[in-house]
Amino acid sequence: MTVGVVGLGYWGPNLARNFAELGVLSHLCDLDPELRATFAARYPSVRVTDSFEELLGAEDVEGVVIATPVPTHYALAKQALEAGKHVLVEKPPAMKGAEIDELVEIAAERDLVLMPGHLLLYHPAVKKLKELIDSGELGDVLCVYGNRQNLGIVRTNENALWSLGVHDLSVILHLLDEEPEEATAHGRDFLTPGVEDVVFCYLRFPSGKIAHMHLSWLDPHKMRRMTVVGREKMAVFDDMELERKVTIYEKAPWKRAETYGEWQTRSGDIHIPKIATDEPLKLECQHFLALVGGEGDRAKVARDGAMVVRALERLTDSLRG
Ligand SMILES: NC(=O)c1ccc[n+]([C@@H]2O[C@H](COP(=O)([O-])OP(=O)(O)OC[C@H]3O[C@@H](n4cnc5c(N)ncnc54)[C@H](O)[C@@H]3O)[C@@H](O)[C@H]2O)c1
DSSP states (O other): OEEEEEOOSSSHHHHHHHHHHTTOEEEEEOSOHHHHHHHHHHOTTSEEESOHHHHHHOTTEEEEEEOSOGGGHHHHHHHHHHTTOEEEEESSSOSSHHHHHHHHHHHHHHTOOEEEEOGGGGSHHHHHHHHHHHTTTTOSEEEEEEEEEEEOOOOSSSOHIIIIIHHHHHHHHHHHOSOOSEEEEEEEOSSBTTBOSEEEEEEEOTTSOEEEEEEESEEEEEEEEEEEEESSOEEEEETTOSSOSEEEEEEEEEEOGGGTTOEEEEEEEEEOOOOOOOOHHHHHHHHHHHHHTTOSOHHHHHHHHHHHHHHHHHHHHHHHO
C-alpha cells in the first residue's frame, strides 16, 4: 500500500518524512511550485503534483494524508473518501459538527479509515495516563485539567481555542472516553479583534467528571501540562520536563473512622515512571497504516475525532455567545 501527502507547508513535510521512512510514500501534492520543486529534489522516486485529482486518480494510492490549512480539511477529506481512499487528516478534521458527522458517515458507508491527526494521543506520556486511568490505579477520576500557556506565538487568524485547545481537548476526551454534556468557554480578544488570546474552558461529562483548559499566548509561564485528579492517586503529564514527563502522586482525600466522617488528606510516595522517547508522529503514522491494514477499530477512531469537533464547535458557540 502507498500514501500521498497533500500540503507541504510547515507540518506536511514531517508527515512526508515519516511515511517515506516507513517505505510507503508515493505521491506529494501542493499548489506552491517552489515547494513542489524542493520536495521533488528531496524525494526523487516520488510523484510530485499540483493536482489533488491526479493523486485521487492514482490507483496505487490507498491512503491520503491531508496537511493543508484547516478551512480546506472538510472538502478535501470528503473528496478523498468519495474517491475510495483512506484518510488521515490533520487536526481539526473539520470546523463544524455537521461536517465531521457527514465525513464519519461516508467513511462508515465505504468502510474507510477517517483518522484525525491528534498527535498528542500518540505521546507515550498520554498513553501512560490512559493506562493509569483505565487500570483503576488512580481510582475514580474526578477531574482533569490542561494548561497550555506561553508568551507567544501570537496568532492573528486562529484563536487560542482552535490553535492550542484542539490538542488538550483531544487528550481530555480520549482519557475520559465520554462526550461532554456541557461545554462552556470564556475568553478575550486583547490583541486582534475577533481572535481570543486567552480562553478558559469548562467541560462537564455525564458521569459527573469535570475538566478545564487554560489556553493562552499571553502568559509569563510556558506550560504544557495535563493533570488528572483521582480518588486514590493523582497524575501529572508535564511536557516541559525532559525526564519527568509523568509524575504520580499518592495523594488523596480519605476519612479516618475515628474522625466521625471528617475529610482528611493523605500524602504518600511520589513516583516517576520511565516514559519511552518514541516520536509521537511516527507512532501516529504507524497507527494509520495499521488501521488501513485492518487492525484496530477504525469506526471508533472516526467517531472519537467527531467528538472533538463537536466539542470545539460548542465551546466556540459559548465563547461567542
Ligand atoms: N499536529 C501538529 O502538531 C500540527 C502542527 C502544525 C500544524 N498542524 C496542522 O497541519 C495543517 C497544516 O498546517 P501548516 O502550518 O503546515 O500550514 P501551511 O500553511 O504552512 O501549509 C499548508 C500547505 O498546504 C498547501 N495547500 C493549500 N491548499 C491546497 C490544496 N487544495 N491542494 C494542495 N495543497 C494545498 C499550501 O500551498 C501550503 O503549502 C493544519 O491543519 C494544522 O492544524 C498540526
